[in-house]
């Protein structure tokens with residue numbers, strides 16, 4: 001992603017300082033302060049060295065994950081998600097998609113209390129799920145929570161629109177309704193059917209990459225003439241609701257009767273029954289001028305509230321003294337990680353590939369970008385019969401000895 005931003009001449013969006021806290025439904029179990037050392041002391045006081053153990057665990061996973069960039073720079077590709085993970089971190093990485101993050105962290109000496117208070121809060125705010133999400137997805141989410149994430153000035157969507165322009169691709173704005181298999185001179189040929197405002201159409205392609213989930217609840221097109229048929233993939237998606245509220249925060253609910261004294265801009269929550277939201281944060285515009293300042297806590301501001309169900313009026317009234325507007329987006333977002341055991345395939349047919357399965361390893365833009373490059377390399381290597389560039393073992397050694 002960093003490279004894309006550079007190529008496109010985009011800028012990182014300026015960070016606006018703000019403090020986080022974890023709310024149990026009754027009180028804050030952990031509060032960030034302005035003082036780095038005090039924050040460290042508080043973590044140590046409450047949780048011993050769990051946070052250091054967590055950091056070491058996440059760093060180890062990330063260090064191994066970063067190997068993918070080297071492999072891809074040398075043109076190597078993988079025909080399954082399992083092979084990709086195995087090449088990065090051995091069988092342990094594959095197992096990390098099957099066992100929970102809680103189990104993995106407890107094993108490296110992180111305490112149950114730290115898991116319940118801190119890990120649960122991070123996972124609720126990122127995936128809207130519990131500490132039972134698989135360890136790999138958990139590690140990605142926890143890496144993101146350590147403050148190393150960034151956004152693009154003007155909005156992250158500029159990366160997509162910029163890249164699209166750069167490739168000079170022929171974009172057909174339409175909804176795909178189906179893909180049917182034909183053949184030409186012994187080679188598979190795929191007919192992609194679509195409908196747009198101008199009506200229905202279709203076109204033939206040698207290579208097709210499907211980049212939207214193929215699970216019954218999400219899939220919105222059909223495959224025809226494939227023998228054996230392309231099966232529906234198992235697994236469900238987790239409903240998630242984002243409410244963007246412009247209003248006055250009810251700081252009393254959080255134990256601050258005087259709104260002027262409310263210090264937090266991001267509130268995470270523990271896994272407490274009856275707590276009706278996962279997280280909320282005070283959002284800033286996608287363009288941040290040098291003069292931009294956050295609103296004072298007693299002023300009306302824009303808050304993003306994440307929840308599993310749409311917020312009811314009394315719940316909104318609990319979080320906000322009053323509000324001007326509420327915009328609600330509801331969609332089946334992340335994979336429900338406990339709903340499928342095996343990882344989805346990358347190769348659906350000879351030259352028909354599937355990208356979105358990577359979300360079942362971990363759902364993030366970086367994972368999808370890595371998977372997209374893998375599919376591009378895989379398609380290229382298969383097309384040109386460069387089979388020595390696919391599913392190779394011991395790549396760390398190979399890339400070190402290659403020029």
Ligand SMILES: Cc1cc2nc3c(=O)[nH]c(=O)nc-3n(C[C@H](O)[C@H](O)[C@H](O)COP(=O)(O)OP(=O)(O)OC[C@H]3O[C@@H](n4cnc5c(N)ncnc54)[C@H](O)[C@@H]3O)c2cc1C
Nearest residue numbers: 174175176177211212220221333334356363364365366368
């Ligand atoms: C609420 C939320 C917050 C997130 N926050 C972050 C974050 O902070 N950082 C991060 O890294 N990741 C985040 N993610 C995850 C990230 O958004 C996804 O990993 C990423 O968008 C996946 O990219 P994609 O291109 O594979 O799929 P998508 O972005 O889902 O794109 C698929 C596209 O296919 C289109 N489509 C579907 N069916 C058809 C059809 N039949 N014909 C034509 N087009 C079709 C859809 O309209 C959609 O535009 C978040 C996700 C959600 C839901």
